[in-house]
Amino acid sequence: xxxxxxxxxxxxxxxxxxxxxxxxxxxxxxxxxxxxxxxxxxxxxxxxxxxxxxxxxxxxxxxxxxxxxxxxxxxxxxxxxxxxxxxxxxxxxxxxxxxxxxxxxxxxxxxxxxxxxxxxxxxxxxxxxxxxxxxxxxxxxxxxxxxxxxxxxxxxxxxxxxxxxxxxxxxxxxxxxxxxxxxxxxxxxxxxxxxxxxxxxxxxxxxxx
Numbered sequence: 001x002x003x004x005x006x007x008x009x010x011x012x013x014x015x016x017x018x019x020x021x022x023x024x025x026x027x028x029x030x031x032x033x034x035x036x037x038x039x040x041x042x043x044x045x046x047x048x049x050x051x052x053x054x055x056x057x058x059x060x061x062x063x064x065x066x067x068x069x070x071x072x073x074x075x076x077x078x079x080x081x082x083x084x085x086x087x088x089x090x091x092x093x094x095x096x097x098x099x100x101x102x103x104x105x106x107x108x109x110x111x112x113x114x115x116x117x118x119x120x121x122x123x124x125x126x127x128x129x130x131x132x133x134x135x136x137x138x139x140x141x142x143x144x145x146x147x148x149x150x151x152x153x154x155x156x157x158x159x160x161x162x163x164x165x166x167x168x169x170x171x172x173x174x175x176x177x178x179x180x181x182x183x184x185x186x187x188x189x190x191x192x193x194x195x196x197x198x199x200x201x202x203x204x205x206x207x208x209x
Contacts, residue, residue, distance in 0.1 A: 002050075141167070
C-alpha cells in the first residue's frame with residue numbers, strides 16, 4: 001500500500017472526536033477540494049510502499065483510523081481492514097465518497113463519508129448510495145456558505161431515509177458568525193455539529209497530530 005504517514009493521535013472530528021487512535025494515512029487522492037488540509041497526501045506517486053503486515057505491526061492499539069488521500073484507491077485496503085479487525089482492532093475508514101462501497105464494506109466498524117458541497121469545488125463527485133450505509137457510519141458535509149447548507153437539505157430530502165449520523169462541519173478557518181449559523185442550522189434540522197479538534201489544538205502547518 002502507498003502510505004503517507006502513520007502516527008498516534010486523537011481522532012480529530014465526528015462522533016469519535018478526542019478518542020486516541022493510530023492514524024494510517026493512505027497516499028493519493030482522486031479529488032482536489034479547495035479546503036484540503038493534507039495536500040501532501042494527494043499525489044498518487046508520493047508516499048512510501050508498506051506491506052499490510054508492516055502496517056499492522058505499527059497498529060498496537062484498540063482503534064485505527066484509515067484516512068487519506070483516498071483510502072479506497074488502495075487495492076490492498078480490504079486486506080488491511082481484515083488483518084486489523086481479526087485482531088480485535090476497531091477500524092474507521094474516511095472516504096471522500098466518490099467511490100462506490102466495496103464488497104467488504106460491512107467489515108469496517110465505522111465509515112466516515114465526506115459528501116462534497118458546492119464550495120468544495122468537487123460537488124457532484126460524491127456517490128449518494130453511501131447515505132444508505134449502516135447507522136454505525138457517519139456522513140459529513142463540510143460547509144462554508146449558505147449555498148452549502150441548502151445543498152445539505154436538498155441532498156438529505158432527496159435521499160429520504162438516512163441511516164448514518166449526519167455531521168455538519170464548518171470549513172476552516174471559521175468565523176464566530178459562521179459557527180453560530182451552523183449551530184442554528186443543526187438545532188433546526190437535528191444534525192450534529194462537528195468541529196475539527198486538531199484545528200483548535202495545533203497550528204495549521206503541524207503534521208502528525
